[in-house]
Amino acid sequence: MEERPYEALTVETLARRLGDLPALRDRIGDPAGWRVREVGDGNLNLVFIVEGDRGGLVVKQALPYVRLVGESWPLPLRRSFFEYHALRRQQARDPGSVPDVLHFDEGQALVVMEYLDGHIILRRALIAGTRHAGLGERLGLFCARTLFRGSDLHLPAAERKADLALFAGNVDLCAITEALVFTEPYFAAPMNRHTPGLDPIAAELRADAALKLAAQRLKTAFAARAETLLHGDLHTGSVMVRGDQVRIIDPEFAVYGPMGFDIGMLIANFLMAHCAQPGHGRDRADYQAWILSVIRAIWTSFAAEFARLWRTERTGMLFPRTLFEDQGQSWAADAACSGWLGQVWRDTLGFAGLECHRRILGLAHNADFESIADEGLRAACEAKALVLGRTLLLGQDDIAGIDALIDLARDIAERDWL
Amino acid sequence: MEERPYEALTVETLARRLGDLPALRDRIGDPAGWRVREVGDGNLNLVFIVEGDRGGLVVKQALPYVRLVGESWPLPLRRSFFEYHALRRQQARDPGSVPDVLHFDEGQALVVMEYLDGHIILRRALIAGTRHAGLGERLGLFCARTLFRGSDLHLPAAERKADLALFAGNVDLCAITEALVFTEPYFAAPMNRHTPGLDPIAAELRADAALKLAAQRLKTAFAARAETLLHGDLHTGSVMVRGDQVRIIDPEFAVYGPMGFDIGMLIANFLMAHCAQPGHGRDRADYQAWILSVIRAIWTSFAAEFARLWRTERTGMLFPRTLFEDQGQSWAADAACSGWLGQVWRDTLGFAGLECHRRILGLAHNADFESIADEGLRAACEAKALVLGRTLLLGQDDIAGIDALIDLARDIAERDWL
Incomplete structure (x- = not known):
């Protein structure tokens, strides 16, 4: 997956595209049973909640434009890279303050994180x-x-x-x-x-x-x-x-x-x-x-x-x-x-x-x-x-x-x- | 020369090592006639004045330690890279304020510059x-x-x-x-x-x-x-x-x-x-x-x-x-x-x-x-x-x-x- 060109995830493609990742599969169970919904209500990104037999997780993927405004306002995918590096530093500097990061894919501009159930x-x-x-x-x-x-x-x-x-x-x-x-x-x-x-x-x-x-x-x-x-x-x-x-x-x-x-x-x-x-x-x-x-x-x-x-x-x-x-x-x-x-x-x-x-x-x-x-x-x-x-x-x-x-x-x- | 490991220049080796560079040869003439002296009186570097038939130039080379203190205080050669980039920006922002840069060799940590005759x-x-x-x-x-x-x-x-x-x-x-x-x-x-x-x-x-x-x-x-x-x-x-x-x-x-x-x-x-x-x-x-x-x-x-x-x-x-x-x-x-x-x-x-x-x-x-x-x-x-x-x-x-x-x-x- 690392070498594939960027492609935005959808509710339909997520399990197929991320199902092989041990960080995910081991944590929430067989991808065949994943339930996926898109919940992004922010201004910039796709946010999926993925729930499986053994729990849930969050997949956040950057879009190549500002979601609030549309494709007329392009925005580099690289922001995902900065989010990942910031999360790692925040976790180290104030443990427990941010979601655990389970996986990062720079090319697909996506971060897989702990699901904050009930938050x-x-x-x-x-x-x-x-x-x-x-x-x-x-x-x-x-x-x-x-x-x-x-x-x-x-x-x-x-x-x-x-x-x-x-x-x-x-x-x-x-x-x-x-x-x-x-x-x-x-x-x-x-x-x-x-x-x-x-x-x-x-x-x-x-x-x-x-x-x-x-x-x-x-x-x-x-x-x-x-x-x-x-x-x-x-x-x-x-x-x-x-x-x-x-x-x-x-x-x-x-x-x-x-x-x-x-x-x-x-x-x-x-x-x-x-x-x-x-x-x-x-x-x-x-x-x-x-x-x-x-x-x-x-x-x-x-x-x-x-x-x-x-x-x-x-x-x-x-x-x-x-x-x-x-x-x-x-x-x-x-x-x-x-x-x-x-x-x-x-x-x-x-x-x-x-x-x-x-x-x-x-x-x-x-x-x-x-x-x-x-x-x-x-x-x-x-x-x-x-x-x-x-x-x-x-x-x-x-x-x-x-x-x-x-x-x-x-x-x-x-x-x-x- | 780009790929050779770093080696400090000397008065004896300079003409042999830099004589092929068009930026120098074209400006000051045949290396066989170059007169070279080392004049560095600063705290950090080697500075050579090289004079040929048609003029002079300055070769400044970083040493891998602080000259003022000695080899006990190592200092990265990379400072030459920053000097080169700063000189280029200063020349662009205030033309004529700094010596013209004629050649830069990152690996040898050296900058060849205009000789400020009589200064x-x-x-x-x-x-x-x-x-x-x-x-x-x-x-x-x-x-x-x-x-x-x-x-x-x-x-x-x-x-x-x-x-x-x-x-x-x-x-x-x-x-x-x-x-x-x-x-x-x-x-x-x-x-x-x-x-x-x-x-x-x-x-x-x-x-x-x-x-x-x-x-x-x-x-x-x-x-x-x-x-x-x-x-x-x-x-x-x-x-x-x-x-x-x-x-x-x-x-x-x-x-x-x-x-x-x-x-x-x-x-x-x-x-x-x-x-x-x-x-x-x-x-x-x-x-x-x-x-x-x-x-x-x-x-x-x-x-x-x-x-x-x-x-x-x-x-x-x-x-x-x-x-x-x-x-x-x-x-x-x-x-x-x-x-x-x-x-x-x-x-x-x-x-x-x-x-x-x-x-x-x-x-x-x-x-x-x-x-x-x-x-x-x-x-x-x-x-x-x-x-x-x-x-x-x-x-x-x-x-x-x-x-x-x-x-x-x-x-x-x-x-x-x-």
Whole structure:
């Protein structure tokens, strides 16, 4: 199979084409009995769930174009290669955080993974209003471990440079982020769309030069500040949950970038879920408070684990112990950790602000808002997130910590902005 | 020759081994008449000047170890590959700024270049006390053009990412910079040395936690902030002059990094030349003033050319015209340019401070100071540069512009610090 030209799998061909692979056959049983369904609801790929006598697995295959848009927007299959390499590193850096990879075929651009039986996409859970114990803590740990352990704070410098070079090849998916997150939401780009009632606020944001400058400074940071290996697309559609179990999926946008990008995008998607709750039924006040508690837990657990790793796993070339701890200046190393986290916090606020805007004004929208049928209600919810996004982008230096962010999110969500 | 194993050239073997190459034979004439001498006085390589009937050329060959230290410090030959690729890009981005490359042999790790007849190393000129019209302006233009045109402000994103990945392979030379510039000067590393009279001030600097934190923040920026293709070793030993002609050489440390690294290192070497003048003879006050005028010209010419390129060649993905000029907001694009230059300035001050320290307390010293035979006088000159370096590192946010830097440099140089 390795040498055959690329061909997209179908429900009908999958068992015939993959049935001989021991990694699959040994795990789920005789291909003759496989039940295959295609469940991809993302923007880019085919996703099959394959169930056999002894269990199930997932086959994810890249398509040579953007599924959301169609064949008119070609997209290299090679993103599957980056997803595979990112999954391996995430599994090593935070064991149990991502699905096990069972097989990778570069030519067919497919990854075979553990099937997460009974898990649902977190975004769906946040719309349905279910709670998941320990969710924020687990996500914060994932961010701390993968972001710290992929950086020059931990890795040997040559290893980080090799990975920097490897993932710099992920050009096309980066180009999507660069255009859709940082630039297109801020002018009338052809593929943008938004709920009709938002015209005045969209026009106001697009005329706001200070906002656009902040967005471009963050784009500069995304493109040039190669701190660590990012997941690159860490929203609530890239998280699966089942009770208190959490798995992170879909790191095909992986690239070296600033730590705050992942955390900011993640927090932004919870902030949007918070703004969207009035659209999902009355009496969601308690659930909104729970969402805010998850955001708090993400940051506090990230910061605590990051500081622990700073003390115990700072084996890379930056802030070496030789200069600080070994000279009786542990306090200076601690101060450097605080300073580093302060920069991550400011970046987090900015990237979160961008994510709030692009999911409402750009091409790729969120089910959180899209599932609100009443356009007036949807616009009212989205307006809250747009105002919050602007406040985060322009308030990067002023929103002093997680408590201030929570207060701000609650305050903006309580008001009417249209 | 391509397939032969690597073998270091000698004065005796060069004509036999390279005599068949048309690029050389056609340019300088029959190899039977070649006169060859080895002139390498740098830290790393063999450098031959080859003269024939019709002219001369330079053959630079990497050695598999650090020449300054010896075979005990191996260093990959591959640095020659990076030097070649950097020279080609510099020649394209600022034509005439570097020697023409006539031939490159990757396996033999050698580059054949134009011979800069009558040129001398700028550092020697600064010790001798000769003036060169337009020197600072030319160096500022080189920095602006190479740094702007290698960045996401100008290049297509895919091209910058490909070059980022390519030069990320320059691991071993980066490791030298990372250790020798940012870390080893600030503790008692085995290869460090300094003039005896500097013991107290060296101890003071090495105990200064705020200084070491600033150095490590700059190391983080050097390692992670991949803004543009740097020369990577832009000191006055990497510049050749003849009258008003200027050429930049030796970019084998080339890597993607922050713009201020090149400018900071360059300015620091002029600042050290300024501090060293009292060691080269009486009555150098006018010459010192000239050195400061060159520093001023480097920055002002860099900033003016950078702003011109920002207006006329901003074709990359950052700060796109779509968001600013096309919306009637040119003033915002201008503001972004000022903001960018402000960041480059702060970085420049910091990297300049580091360079002043590592050339006096670390492994690789400067002829500016080393050529001062009187140890007491040398220490007095070096102490000025150490104090200046500390002031730059801790004053990154406070030294508001080039006039403030010039005043500071003059003030510190006028005092006695031992």
